[in-house]
Amino acid sequence: MKKLRKILERVIEAMLTVSGAVTSIAILLIVAFLFREGLGLFKSPTVERGYAVYVNSANPVQSLLPWQLKEIFDFQIENWNELGGPDEEIRVFRFNEIFSLYTDEQLDADNDYALLPERLAEVIAANPAIIAYLPQRYAPVEDESVKTVQTGTITMAQFFLGRKWMPTAKPAAQFGVLPLVLGTLMVSFMAILIALPLGLGVAIYMSELASERVRRLLKPAIELLAGIPSVVYGFFGLVVLVPLVQRTFNLDVGETAFTGSLILAIMALPTIITVAEDAMRNTPRAMREASLAMGATDWQTIYRVVIPYSLSGISAAVVLGIGRAIGETMAVLMVTGNAAVMPHTLFEPVRTIPATIAAELGEAASGSSHYQALFMLGCILFVITLIVSITAEAISKRKHEVGV
Amino acid sequence: MIETKKVDFFYGDFQALKNISMRMDKNTVTAFIGPSGCGKSTFLRLFNRMNDLIPDIHLKGECLIDGQDIYARGVEVDELRKKVGMVFQKPNPFPKSIFENVAYGLRVNGMRDKNFIEQRVEESLQSAALWGEVKDKLRKSAFELSGGQQQRLCIARALAISPSIVLMDEPASALDPISTAKIEELIHDLKKHYTIVIVTHNMQQAARVSDKTGFFMLGELIEFSDTKKMFINPEKEQTQNYITGRFG
Numbered sequence: 001m002k003k004l005r006k007i008l009e010r011v012i013e014a015m016l017t018v019s020g021a022v023t024s025i026a027i028l029l030i031v032a033f034l035f036r037e038g039l040g041l042f043k044s045p046t047v048e049r050g051y052a053v054y055v056n057s058a059n060p061v062q063s064l065l066p067w068q069l070k071e072i073f074d075f076q077i078e079n080w081n082e083l084g085g086p087d088e089e090i091r092v093f094r095f096n097e098i099f100s101l102y103t104d105e106q107l108d109a110d111n112d113y114a115l116l117p118e119r120l121a122e123v124i125a126a127n128p129a130i131i132a133y134l135p136q137r138y139a140p141v142e143d144e145s146v147k148t149v150q151t152g153t154i155t156m157a158q159f160f161l162g163r164k165w166m167p168t169a170k171p172a173a174q175f176g177v178l179p180l181v182l183g184t185l186m187v188s189f190m191a192i193l194i195a196l197p198l199g200l201g202v203a204i205y206m207s208e209l210a211s212e213r214v215r216r217l218l219k220p221a222i223e224l225l226a227g228i229p230s231v232v233y234g235f236f237g238l239v240v241l242v243p244l245v246q247r248t249f250n251l252d253v254g255e256t257a258f259t260g261s262l263i264l265a266i267m268a269l270p271t272i273i274t275v276a277e278d279a280m281r282n283t284p285r286a287m288r289e290a291s292l293a294m295g296a297t298d299w300q301t302i303y304r305v306v307i308p309y310s311l312s313g314i315s316a317a318v319v320l321g322i323g324r325a326i327g328e329t330m331a332v333l334m335v336t337g338n339a340a341v342m343p344h345t346l347f348e349p350v351r352t353i354p355a356t357i358a359a360e361l362g363e364a365a366s367g368s369s370h371y372q373a374l375f376m377l378g379c380i381l382f383v384i385t386l387i388v389s390i391t392a393e394a395i396s397k398r399k400h401e402v403g404v
Numbered sequence: 405m406i407e408t409k410k411v412d413f414f415y416g417d418f419q420a421l422k423n424i425s426m427r428m429d430k431n432t433v434t435a436f437i438g439p440s441g442c443g444k445s446t447f448l449r450l451f452n453r454m455n456d457l458i459p460d461i462h463l464k465g466e467c468l469i470d471g472q473d474i475y476a477r478g479v480e481v482d483e484l485r486k487k488v489g490m491v492f493q494k495p496n497p498f499p500k501s502i503f504e505n506v507a508y509g510l511r512v513n514g515m516r517d518k519n520f521i522e523q524r525v526e527e528s529l530q531s532a533a534l535w536g537e538v539k540d541k542l543r544k545s546a547f548e549l550s551g552g553q554q555q556r557l558c559i560a561r562a563l564a565i566s567p568s569i570v571l572m573d574e575p576a577s578a579l580d581p582i583s584t585a586k587i588e589e590l591i592h593d594l595k596k597h598y599t600i601v602i603v604t605h606n607m608q609q610a611a612r613v614s615d616k617t618g619f620f621m622l623g624e625l626i627e628f629s630d631t632k633k634m635f636i637n638p639e640k641e642q643t644q645n646y647i648t649g650r651f652g
Contacts, residue, residue, distance in 0.1 A: 212459075284496070286492055286494060286496035287496060287498065288457075289454065289457070289490075289492065289496070290492065290496045290497075290498065290558070290561075291498070291508070291512070292454070292457070292482075292485065293452060293454060293485055293489065293490040293492075293562070294485065294486070294489070294508060294509040294512060294561070294562070294565060295482040295483065295484075295485040295486035295509065295512065295513060295565065296482065296508075296509075296512040297482055297512075300512045304508070304511075304512065305498055308498075308499060308500070309498075309499050
C-alpha cells in the first residue's frame, strides 16, 4: 500500500516536471519560430520572386534600390539622369503592354506564348530608355541589347529605418517599419500618460481613502471593465470617441492616434487600478501605524510610506498596463484610422504594429517577403515588451536592495 | 504626566476597558501586565489615540496629558502624536535607509535643515544605544539590521522628534534574550528624559524595568502600585495568582 503511494507520488512528480518542461520548450520554440520566419526577410529579394527588372544594355545603370524602383514606377523619377544614367526620359514598361503591341499570333498564343520572350527582347532593344518589370518565365534572354538590373535583397537598414510601409507595391514592396513603430510607441505612450495618473489616483483612493462600502461597490465594477472584450471597446471607441475627438479638436477625421490612446487608456485602467491597489493594501498595518504614530498625516503616510513600500507592485501595474497597451490589437485597429504613414502629431491617423499584423497577415502569401516582414514586426513587438518587463523587474529589485 | 479618569472604552458594543482611573508621573516607567485580551494594549493606545484608526469605537471618561484632555474637541491628533511617541511589538522599520528611518519624523514635521537633521539622527541613535553599531552604514537599508537592532532603530525613530512620553507595546516580545536585555537597559536609561509606559507579557521584565505596575484583567485595572510592592506583596488575590503563574 505504502509502496503504491510512493510510486504514485513519483508519477505525479514526473508529470509535473514534464508539463513544466513542455511549456518552457513550447515557449522557446514559438520565439524561435517567430525569429526564423522573420529573419528570412533579410534574405528575400527586393522584387517579388519570379519577377525581374530589365533595361536596355546601353543603359549604364547597374542596380536600383527599392525606393528608386517604386518612384520610377510611380512616375516620380522620370529621367535616367536622376539615377546616374543618361539624360533621357524613362520609359516605364509593364508586362501587360505587350499584348497591345503585338497580336496573339505574333506571340504564338496557341503555343503557350512561345514567342513572348523574343518580342519582349525586341521592345527592350528598340527603346534605350526603357525599364521593364517582367515575369522571369517569359523573360527575354540576356544579350547585347537586354540586361537585368540588380535589385539585391532587403536590408536591415531599409527595414528598420525605412519610412514607407507599402507591402504590396509593385515592383518593389516597401517595408519601412518606422511609421509603424512610431505609431505604436506614440499611441501606447500617450495611453500610459493618460492611464497612469488616473489609475494610480483611483488605486490610492480605493486603498486608502474610500470607505469599506464604496470599495466593495467600486472594486467589482472595475474588475468587470477588465473583462469586456476588446472588440467591444473598439466598437464603443468608433461610435462614441471618434466623433467626440473629431468635434472637440475640430479635425477632418476623428480616427487618430489620440483616439487610440484614449481607448487604450480606458482598457489599461482596470489592470493598473487592481494591481496597484492590491499592492498598496498589502502595505503592513504596522508600517502605517509607525508613520502615523510619529505625527505624520494620512497623506504624508501615503506618499512617504505606502507608495514607496508598494513600488514593486505599482511598477508591475505599470508594466501590465504598458503590455496591454502595446499588444492591444482590435480596439486600436478600429479607431486609429490605420494609415501607415509617418505620424507627425497625435491628431493624425496612425497604424500600430499589432494592427498591421492583424490586418495584413490574411492577405500575405505564406513565405512571401510580406509574410516575413509581418513576422519581423512580431519580433519587434516581442523585443519591445521584453525590454519593458526587464526594466520593471530592475525597478522592483532596486527597491528591495536599497530603498532610500 | 498622564492621567485617566473613569475611562470606559468600547469596540462597537464590546466594552474593552471598564472605569479605569490612574496616574503616571513624569520620568517614571509604568508597566502594564495582564493576560491576553485584558485591555492593556488598548489602554496604552489611548494615550496617542492610535485606537482612532479602528472604526466604530467610543470612549467615556477623561484622558489627560499634562492636564489637557486629549480627546477634547479641537485637539490635533498629529500634534499629540509628536508629543507621545510609540514603539510597537514587532520591529517595523520603513523600507528606507537607516538614516531616513530616524529622520522620518523630522521630515514629516517639516524639518528642512540638513545639519539639524543629521545631528538629531545621531543623538537619537546614541540614545537608543545603536549609534556605534550603525554609524558606518547609515545609508544601508534598515532591513539589513538584526531584529534587535531594528527594534532599537524604531526606538531611535520615536525619540528623534523629542517626545515627552514614549509608549512601548511589548517591545521585546519578538526578540532574543540578549536583544531583550539591551532594550531593558535602554528603557532604564531613557527614564531620565522620558515618561515611559510599557505593556509586557513578561512579568520579570515588568519587575526589572518599571517603577510602577498596573495589573489588568478583563478590561479592569485590578491593582496599581509600586512594582516592588506588587511583586512581593500584592493586595489582591487575582494579582497574586497571576504573578505566581497560576493562570494567564
